[in-house]
Amino acid sequence: MSPTPGDDGRRMQLGLFMPNCSYAYSMSTYKPEPDDWTYESNLRIALAAEAAGFDFLFPVAKWKGYGGKTDYLGNSQETMTWAAALLANTSRIRVFSTVHVPVFHPVATAKMGATLDHIGKGRWGLNIVSGWSELEFGMMGIEVMPHAERYRRTEAYIEILKGLWTQEPGSFNYECPWYKITGGYVRPQPLQKPHPVIANAGSSEDAKEVVSRVCDWSFISPPTLEASREVVADIKRRAQRLGRSVQCACYPFVLWRDTEREAEEERRRILDNIDRVAVDNWARGLNVQSGSYDNFTAEQFALGAGAQPVIGTREQVAEKLRDLFEAGMDGFLMIFLDYYKDTLRFEREILPLLRKMGVPLLGARA
Numbered sequence: 001m002s003p004t005p006g007d008d009g010r011r012m013q014l015g016l017f018m019p020n021c022s023y024a025y026s027m028s029t030y031k032p033e034p035d036d037w038t039y040e041s042n043l044r045i046a047l048a049a050e051a052a053g054f055d056f057l058f059p060v061a062k063w064k065g066y067g068g069k070t071d072y073l074g075n076s077q078e079t080m081t082w083a084a085a086l087l088a089n090t091s092r093i094r095v096f097s098t099v100h101v102p103v104f105h106p107v108a109t110a111k112m113g114a115t116l117d118h119i120g121k122g123r124w125g126l127n128i129v130s131g132w133s134e135l136e137f138g139m140m141g142i143e144v145m146p147h148a149e150r151y152r153r154t155e156a157y158i159e160i161l162k163g164l165w166t167q168e169p170g171s172f173n174y175e176c177p178w179y180k181i182t183g184g185y186v187r188p189q190p191l192q193k194p195h196p197v198i199a200n201a202g203s204s205e206d207a208k209e210v211v212s213r214v215c216d217w218s219f220i221s222p223p224t225l226e227a228s229r230e231v232v233a234d235i236k237r238r239a240q241r242l243g244r245s246v247q248c249a250c251y252p253f254v255l256w257r258d259t260e261r262e263a264e265e266e267r268r269r270i271l272d273n274i275d276r277v278a279v280d281n282w283a284r285g286l287n288v289q290s291g292s293y294d295n296f297t298a299e300q301f302a303l304g305a306g307a308q309p310v311i312g313t314r315e316q317v318a319e320k321l322r323d324l325f326e327a328g329m330d331g332f333l334m335i336f337l338d339y340y341k342d343t344l345r346f347e348r349e350i351l352p353l354l355r356k357m358g359v360p361l362l363g364a365r366a
Protein backbone atom coordinates (compact mmCIF):
# COMPACT_ATOMS: atom_id res chain seq x y z
CA MET A 1 0.00 0.00 0.00
CA SER A 2 1.35 3.42 -0.83
CA PRO A 3 1.84 5.61 2.23
CA THR A 4 -0.66 8.38 2.96
CA PRO A 5 0.94 11.65 1.87
CA GLY A 6 2.52 13.31 4.81
CA ASP A 7 2.86 10.19 6.96
CA ASP A 8 6.59 10.70 6.81
CA GLY A 9 6.28 14.37 7.73
CA ARG A 10 6.92 15.64 4.20
CA ARG A 11 5.02 18.64 2.87
CA MET A 12 4.57 19.77 -0.71
CA GLN A 13 6.43 23.03 -1.36
CA LEU A 14 5.10 25.15 -4.18
CA GLY A 15 7.15 27.71 -6.01
CA LEU A 16 7.48 29.52 -9.29
CA PHE A 17 10.27 29.25 -11.83
CA MET A 18 9.99 33.00 -12.25
CA PRO A 19 10.02 34.82 -15.59
CA ASN A 20 13.03 36.97 -14.76
CA CYS A 21 14.08 36.42 -18.39
CA SER A 22 12.12 37.09 -21.57
CA TYR A 23 10.15 34.20 -23.12
CA ALA A 24 10.63 32.17 -19.94
CA TYR A 25 10.28 29.24 -20.52
CA SER A 26 8.72 28.54 -23.91
CA MET A 27 10.84 28.68 -27.02
CA SER A 28 7.78 29.78 -28.95
CA THR A 29 6.44 33.05 -30.26
CA TYR A 30 3.07 32.19 -28.67
CA LYS A 31 3.32 34.06 -25.37
CA PRO A 32 0.31 35.93 -23.91
CA GLU A 33 2.47 38.38 -21.87
CA PRO A 34 5.80 38.87 -23.66
CA ASP A 35 6.85 41.62 -21.24
CA ASP A 36 6.42 39.58 -18.08
CA TRP A 37 10.21 39.57 -17.57
CA THR A 38 10.29 43.20 -16.31
CA TYR A 39 10.94 43.94 -12.65
CA GLU A 40 7.47 45.48 -12.17
CA SER A 41 5.87 42.35 -13.56
CA ASN A 42 8.08 40.06 -11.46
CA LEU A 43 7.16 41.97 -8.31
CA ARG A 44 3.44 41.73 -9.11
CA ILE A 45 3.80 37.97 -9.65
CA ALA A 46 5.89 37.60 -6.47
CA LEU A 47 3.26 39.35 -4.35
CA ALA A 48 0.49 37.20 -5.84
CA ALA A 49 2.54 34.05 -5.16
CA GLU A 50 3.17 35.12 -1.58
CA ALA A 51 -0.52 35.86 -1.05
CA ALA A 52 -1.40 32.40 -2.42
CA GLY A 53 0.90 30.83 0.18
CA PHE A 54 3.59 29.65 -2.25
CA ASP A 55 6.88 28.75 -0.61
CA PHE A 56 9.55 30.05 -2.96
CA LEU A 57 10.48 32.05 -6.05
CA PHE A 58 13.27 30.84 -8.24
CA PRO A 59 15.01 32.59 -11.18
CA VAL A 60 17.24 31.52 -14.04
CA ALA A 61 20.72 33.04 -14.39
CA LYS A 62 21.48 33.95 -18.00
CA TRP A 63 23.94 36.37 -19.56
CA LYS A 64 22.89 36.35 -23.19
CA GLY A 65 19.92 35.39 -25.37
CA TYR A 66 19.67 32.22 -27.43
CA GLY A 67 18.72 33.83 -30.73
CA GLY A 68 15.82 33.00 -33.01
CA LYS A 69 12.70 35.14 -33.35
CA THR A 70 12.28 35.25 -29.58
CA ASP A 71 15.97 35.76 -28.74
CA TYR A 72 15.07 33.27 -26.02
CA LEU A 73 16.00 34.61 -22.51
CA GLY A 74 17.60 37.65 -24.18
CA ASN A 75 16.30 40.21 -21.65
CA SER A 76 17.18 39.07 -18.17
CA GLN A 77 17.29 40.39 -14.63
CA GLU A 78 20.50 39.38 -12.86
CA THR A 79 19.48 37.13 -9.98
CA MET A 80 21.38 38.56 -6.96
CA THR A 81 20.11 42.09 -7.54
CA TRP A 82 16.66 40.73 -8.52
CA ALA A 83 16.48 38.78 -5.24
CA ALA A 84 17.48 41.84 -3.20
CA ALA A 85 14.54 43.84 -4.51
CA LEU A 86 12.04 41.01 -4.14
CA LEU A 87 13.20 40.17 -0.61
CA ALA A 88 12.84 43.82 0.37
CA ASN A 89 9.27 43.89 -0.94
CA THR A 90 7.95 40.57 0.41
CA SER A 91 7.75 39.21 3.93
CA ARG A 92 7.28 35.44 4.01
CA ILE A 93 8.22 33.76 0.74
CA ARG A 94 11.75 32.39 0.15
CA VAL A 95 13.66 33.92 -2.77
CA PHE A 96 16.51 32.10 -4.51
CA SER A 97 19.38 33.46 -6.54
CA THR A 98 21.41 31.39 -8.98
CA VAL A 99 25.16 31.75 -9.41
CA HIS A 100 27.40 30.35 -12.10
CA VAL A 101 30.51 29.04 -10.37
CA PRO A 102 32.96 30.42 -12.97
CA VAL A 103 31.48 33.93 -12.94
CA PHE A 104 31.52 35.05 -9.27
CA HIS A 105 34.38 34.46 -6.85
CA PRO A 106 33.04 32.50 -3.84
CA VAL A 107 34.02 35.25 -1.37
CA ALA A 108 31.94 37.73 -3.41
CA THR A 109 29.02 35.27 -3.48
CA ALA A 110 29.31 34.63 0.28
CA LYS A 111 29.30 38.39 0.93
CA MET A 112 26.37 39.11 -1.38
CA GLY A 113 24.49 36.10 0.00
CA ALA A 114 24.95 37.18 3.61
CA THR A 115 23.66 40.63 2.65
CA LEU A 116 20.63 39.13 0.88
CA ASP A 117 19.86 36.92 3.86
CA HIS A 118 19.86 40.01 6.10
CA ILE A 119 17.64 41.95 3.68
CA GLY A 120 15.16 39.03 3.64
CA LYS A 121 15.45 38.30 7.38
CA GLY A 122 16.56 34.72 6.71
CA ARG A 123 14.57 33.98 3.54
CA TRP A 124 17.27 33.79 0.90
CA GLY A 125 18.39 30.59 -0.87
CA LEU A 126 21.18 29.88 -3.35
CA ASN A 127 21.16 27.66 -6.41
CA ILE A 128 24.70 26.94 -7.53
CA VAL A 129 25.21 25.87 -11.12
CA SER A 130 28.43 24.69 -12.70
CA GLY A 131 27.78 26.56 -15.97
CA TRP A 132 27.51 24.88 -19.34
CA SER A 133 26.99 27.58 -21.94
CA GLU A 134 29.84 28.30 -24.35
CA LEU A 135 27.58 30.93 -25.90
CA GLU A 136 27.43 32.88 -22.62
CA PHE A 137 30.88 32.16 -21.22
CA GLY A 138 32.58 32.59 -24.59
CA MET A 139 31.47 36.22 -24.45
CA MET A 140 33.43 36.58 -21.17
CA GLY A 141 36.50 34.67 -22.29
CA ILE A 142 35.71 31.98 -19.70
CA GLU A 143 36.38 28.40 -20.76
CA VAL A 144 33.67 25.79 -20.08
CA MET A 145 35.58 23.06 -18.24
CA PRO A 146 35.18 19.31 -18.82
CA HIS A 147 32.03 18.03 -17.05
CA ALA A 148 33.59 16.13 -14.13
CA GLU A 149 36.04 18.94 -13.38
CA ARG A 150 33.21 21.51 -13.46
CA TYR A 151 31.45 19.63 -10.71
CA ARG A 152 34.62 19.12 -8.63
CA ARG A 153 35.05 22.88 -8.71
CA THR A 154 31.39 23.37 -7.77
CA GLU A 155 31.85 21.16 -4.71
CA ALA A 156 34.92 23.15 -3.65
CA TYR A 157 32.95 26.37 -4.18
CA ILE A 158 30.18 25.14 -1.86
CA GLU A 159 32.69 24.08 0.79
CA ILE A 160 34.19 27.57 0.66
CA LEU A 161 30.78 29.23 1.02
CA LYS A 162 29.96 27.04 4.03
CA GLY A 163 33.34 27.77 5.61
CA LEU A 164 32.95 31.52 5.15
CA TRP A 165 29.40 31.44 6.48
CA THR A 166 30.00 29.23 9.54
CA GLN A 167 33.58 29.71 10.78
CA GLU A 168 34.88 32.61 12.84
CA PRO A 169 35.43 35.50 10.37
CA GLY A 170 39.12 35.72 9.49
CA SER A 171 39.88 32.10 10.37
CA PHE A 172 38.87 30.14 7.28
CA ASN A 173 41.57 28.76 4.98
CA TYR A 174 41.05 26.65 1.86
CA GLU A 175 43.20 25.58 -1.02
CA CYS A 176 42.22 23.68 -4.16
CA PRO A 177 43.22 23.85 -7.84
CA TRP A 178 40.84 26.76 -8.45
CA TYR A 179 40.87 28.84 -5.23
CA LYS A 180 43.15 29.85 -2.40
CA ILE A 181 41.38 31.42 0.56
CA THR A 182 43.53 32.77 3.36
CA GLY A 183 41.90 34.08 6.52
CA GLY A 184 38.51 34.09 4.79
CA TYR A 185 36.36 36.85 6.25
CA VAL A 186 32.64 37.53 5.76
CA ARG A 187 30.85 39.65 8.33
CA PRO A 188 27.98 39.78 9.00
CA GLN A 189 27.39 36.11 8.49
CA PRO A 190 23.94 35.07 7.22
CA LEU A 191 20.98 34.94 9.60
CA GLN A 192 20.03 31.36 8.66
CA LYS A 193 21.96 28.80 10.67
CA PRO A 194 24.06 26.92 9.92
CA HIS A 195 23.82 28.69 6.54
CA PRO A 196 21.31 29.65 3.82
CA VAL A 197 19.69 26.84 1.86
CA ILE A 198 22.01 25.55 -0.87
CA ALA A 199 20.74 23.88 -4.04
CA ASN A 200 22.41 22.51 -7.12
CA ALA A 201 20.63 22.21 -10.44
CA GLY A 202 21.87 19.27 -12.47
CA SER A 203 20.88 15.70 -13.21
CA SER A 204 24.05 13.89 -14.23
CA GLU A 205 25.98 11.37 -12.17
CA ASP A 206 28.44 14.16 -11.26
CA ALA A 207 25.60 16.41 -10.11
CA LYS A 208 23.97 13.69 -7.98
CA GLU A 209 27.26 12.97 -6.23
CA VAL A 210 27.90 16.63 -5.41
CA VAL A 211 24.32 17.17 -4.23
CA SER A 212 24.37 14.14 -1.95
CA ARG A 213 27.61 15.33 -0.33
CA VAL A 214 27.10 19.07 0.12
CA CYS A 215 23.63 20.40 -0.90
CA ASP A 216 20.23 20.76 0.81
CA TRP A 217 18.19 20.69 -2.40
CA SER A 218 18.52 19.00 -5.77
CA PHE A 219 16.81 20.73 -8.69
CA ILE A 220 16.29 18.19 -11.43
CA SER A 221 14.50 17.71 -14.72
CA PRO A 222 13.09 14.18 -15.03
CA PRO A 223 10.74 14.11 -18.03
CA THR A 224 8.09 11.74 -16.60
CA LEU A 225 6.53 10.55 -13.34
CA GLU A 226 8.38 7.22 -13.58
CA ALA A 227 11.72 8.90 -14.21
CA SER A 228 11.02 11.21 -11.26
CA ARG A 229 10.43 8.29 -8.92
CA GLU A 230 13.74 6.71 -9.91
CA VAL A 231 15.96 9.77 -9.85
CA VAL A 232 14.53 11.09 -6.57
CA ALA A 233 15.00 7.71 -4.85
CA ASP A 234 18.54 7.55 -6.19
CA ILE A 235 19.49 11.02 -4.94
CA LYS A 236 17.89 10.54 -1.51
CA ARG A 237 19.54 7.12 -1.11
CA ARG A 238 22.97 8.54 -1.93
CA ALA A 239 22.52 11.30 0.67
CA GLN A 240 21.18 8.88 3.31
CA ARG A 241 24.27 6.70 2.92
CA LEU A 242 26.28 9.75 4.01
CA GLY A 243 23.93 10.45 6.93
CA ARG A 244 22.46 13.45 5.15
CA SER A 245 19.08 14.34 3.70
CA VAL A 246 18.40 16.15 0.45
CA GLN A 247 15.09 17.45 -0.87
CA CYS A 248 14.24 17.29 -4.57
CA ALA A 249 12.39 19.72 -6.83
CA CYS A 250 11.46 19.60 -10.49
CA TYR A 251 10.10 22.22 -12.87
CA PRO A 252 6.73 21.20 -14.28
CA PHE A 253 5.07 23.16 -17.07
CA VAL A 254 1.64 23.57 -15.45
CA LEU A 255 -1.17 24.36 -17.87
CA TRP A 256 -4.86 23.69 -17.35
CA ARG A 257 -8.12 24.55 -19.08
CA ASP A 258 -11.77 23.61 -18.51
CA THR A 259 -11.50 20.58 -20.78
CA GLU A 260 -8.66 18.29 -21.81
CA ARG A 261 -9.23 19.31 -25.44
CA GLU A 262 -8.81 23.01 -24.67
CA ALA A 263 -5.62 22.33 -22.72
CA GLU A 264 -4.27 20.29 -25.62
CA GLU A 265 -5.17 23.10 -28.06
CA GLU A 266 -3.21 25.57 -25.92
CA ARG A 267 -0.22 23.21 -25.83
CA ARG A 268 -0.46 22.88 -29.63
CA ARG A 269 -0.49 26.67 -30.05
CA ILE A 270 2.83 26.86 -28.20
CA LEU A 271 4.33 24.10 -30.34
CA ASP A 272 2.90 25.39 -33.63
CA ASN A 273 4.84 28.59 -33.00
CA ILE A 274 8.05 26.90 -31.93
CA ASP A 275 11.26 28.95 -32.30
CA ARG A 276 13.46 26.28 -33.90
CA VAL A 277 16.58 28.44 -34.01
CA ALA A 278 16.42 29.09 -30.26
CA VAL A 279 15.68 25.41 -29.56
CA ASP A 280 18.71 24.32 -31.61
CA ASN A 281 21.01 26.83 -29.95
CA TRP A 282 19.81 25.77 -26.51
CA ALA A 283 20.01 22.03 -27.10
CA ARG A 284 23.43 22.23 -28.77
CA GLY A 285 24.93 24.02 -25.78
CA LEU A 286 23.18 22.13 -23.00
CA ASN A 287 23.93 18.64 -24.23
CA VAL A 288 27.68 19.08 -24.26
CA GLN A 289 29.12 16.35 -21.99
CA SER A 290 26.01 16.25 -19.84
CA GLY A 291 24.04 13.25 -21.04
CA SER A 292 20.99 14.30 -19.03
CA TYR A 293 19.10 15.77 -21.96
CA ASP A 294 20.30 13.46 -24.75
CA ASN A 295 16.89 11.93 -25.41
CA PHE A 296 14.86 15.13 -25.16
CA THR A 297 12.99 16.14 -28.31
CA ALA A 298 12.77 19.66 -29.79
CA GLU A 299 9.20 19.79 -28.46
CA GLN A 300 10.34 19.00 -24.92
CA PHE A 301 12.86 21.83 -25.09
CA ALA A 302 10.32 24.22 -26.63
CA LEU A 303 7.77 23.56 -23.89
CA GLY A 304 9.57 24.77 -20.78
CA ALA A 305 13.22 24.05 -21.66
CA GLY A 306 12.89 20.37 -20.75
CA ALA A 307 10.14 20.85 -18.17
CA GLN A 308 7.89 17.97 -17.22
CA PRO A 309 4.44 18.63 -18.77
CA VAL A 310 1.63 18.78 -16.18
CA ILE A 311 -1.20 19.59 -18.56
CA GLY A 312 -4.94 18.88 -18.64
CA THR A 313 -8.06 19.81 -16.71
CA ARG A 314 -7.73 21.29 -13.25
CA GLU A 315 -8.44 17.86 -11.70
CA GLN A 316 -5.81 16.18 -13.87
CA VAL A 317 -3.23 18.83 -13.00
CA ALA A 318 -3.90 18.49 -9.25
CA GLU A 319 -3.66 14.68 -9.52
CA LYS A 320 -0.39 14.86 -11.45
CA LEU A 321 1.16 17.17 -8.86
CA ARG A 322 -0.02 14.85 -6.07
CA ASP A 323 1.43 11.82 -7.88
CA LEU A 324 4.79 13.55 -8.27
CA PHE A 325 4.76 14.44 -4.56
CA GLU A 326 3.96 10.82 -3.67
CA ALA A 327 6.83 9.76 -5.96
CA GLY A 328 9.15 11.67 -3.60
CA MET A 329 9.31 15.12 -5.21
CA ASP A 330 9.26 17.75 -2.44
CA GLY A 331 9.24 20.99 -4.39
CA PHE A 332 7.74 22.33 -7.60
CA LEU A 333 9.29 25.22 -9.51
CA MET A 334 6.18 25.73 -11.58
CA ILE A 335 6.29 27.24 -15.05
CA PHE A 336 3.11 29.01 -16.14
CA LEU A 337 2.16 30.32 -19.57
CA ASP A 338 0.72 33.54 -18.16
CA TYR A 339 2.39 33.91 -14.76
CA TYR A 340 0.32 36.56 -13.02
CA LYS A 341 -3.09 35.34 -14.11
CA ASP A 342 -2.16 31.70 -13.65
CA THR A 343 -0.90 32.32 -10.11
CA LEU A 344 -4.30 33.77 -9.22
CA ARG A 345 -6.07 30.91 -11.05
CA PHE A 346 -3.89 28.31 -9.31
CA GLU A 347 -4.87 29.73 -5.94
CA ARG A 348 -8.56 29.67 -6.90
CA GLU A 349 -8.78 26.47 -8.92
CA ILE A 350 -5.95 24.03 -8.05
CA LEU A 351 -5.09 24.68 -4.41
CA PRO A 352 -8.60 23.76 -3.17
CA LEU A 353 -8.34 20.46 -5.06
CA LEU A 354 -4.93 19.65 -3.55
CA ARG A 355 -6.32 20.40 -0.09
CA LYS A 356 -9.39 18.26 -0.75
CA MET A 357 -7.15 15.35 -1.79
CA GLY A 358 -5.36 15.66 1.54
CA VAL A 359 -2.01 16.69 0.05
CA PRO A 360 0.01 18.18 2.93
CA LEU A 361 0.98 21.64 1.70
CA LEU A 362 3.66 23.71 3.43
CA GLY A 363 2.83 27.41 3.04
CA ALA A 364 -0.47 27.05 1.18
CA ARG A 365 -2.30 24.97 3.76
CA ALA A 366 -5.69 26.51 4.39
Ligand SMILES: Cc1cc2nc3c(=O)[nH]c(=O)nc-3n(C[C@H](O)[C@H](O)[C@H](O)COP(=O)(O)O)c2cc1C
Pocket (backbone or CB within 6 Å): 059, 060, 061, 062, 098, 100, 129, 130, 131, 132, 133, 201, 202, 203, 204, 205, 206, 207, 219, 220, 221, 250, 251, 289, 290, 291, 292, 293, 333
Ligand atom coordinates in the same frame (compact mmCIF):
# COMPACT_ATOMS: atom_id res chain seq x y z
C1 LIG B 1 15.75 23.60 -12.15
C2 LIG B 1 16.99 23.90 -12.93
C3 LIG B 1 17.46 25.19 -12.97
C4 LIG B 1 18.60 25.54 -13.68
N1 LIG B 1 19.03 26.82 -13.70
C5 LIG B 1 20.09 27.16 -14.45
C6 LIG B 1 20.49 28.52 -14.54
O1 LIG B 1 19.89 29.40 -13.94
N2 LIG B 1 21.55 28.82 -15.32
C7 LIG B 1 22.24 27.86 -16.02
O2 LIG B 1 23.19 28.19 -16.72
N3 LIG B 1 21.90 26.56 -15.92
C8 LIG B 1 20.84 26.20 -15.17
N4 LIG B 1 20.46 24.88 -15.10
C9 LIG B 1 21.24 23.87 -15.84
C10 LIG B 1 22.02 23.01 -14.89
O3 LIG B 1 22.88 23.74 -14.08
C11 LIG B 1 22.82 21.95 -15.62
O4 LIG B 1 23.80 22.51 -16.41
C12 LIG B 1 21.97 21.09 -16.50
O5 LIG B 1 20.86 20.64 -15.76
C13 LIG B 1 22.77 19.88 -16.96
O6 LIG B 1 23.38 19.36 -15.83
P1 LIG B 1 24.11 17.99 -15.85
O7 LIG B 1 25.14 18.07 -16.89
O8 LIG B 1 24.65 17.82 -14.47
O9 LIG B 1 23.06 16.99 -16.17
C14 LIG B 1 19.31 24.52 -14.40
C15 LIG B 1 18.83 23.21 -14.37
C16 LIG B 1 17.69 22.88 -13.63
C17 LIG B 1 17.24 21.45 -13.59
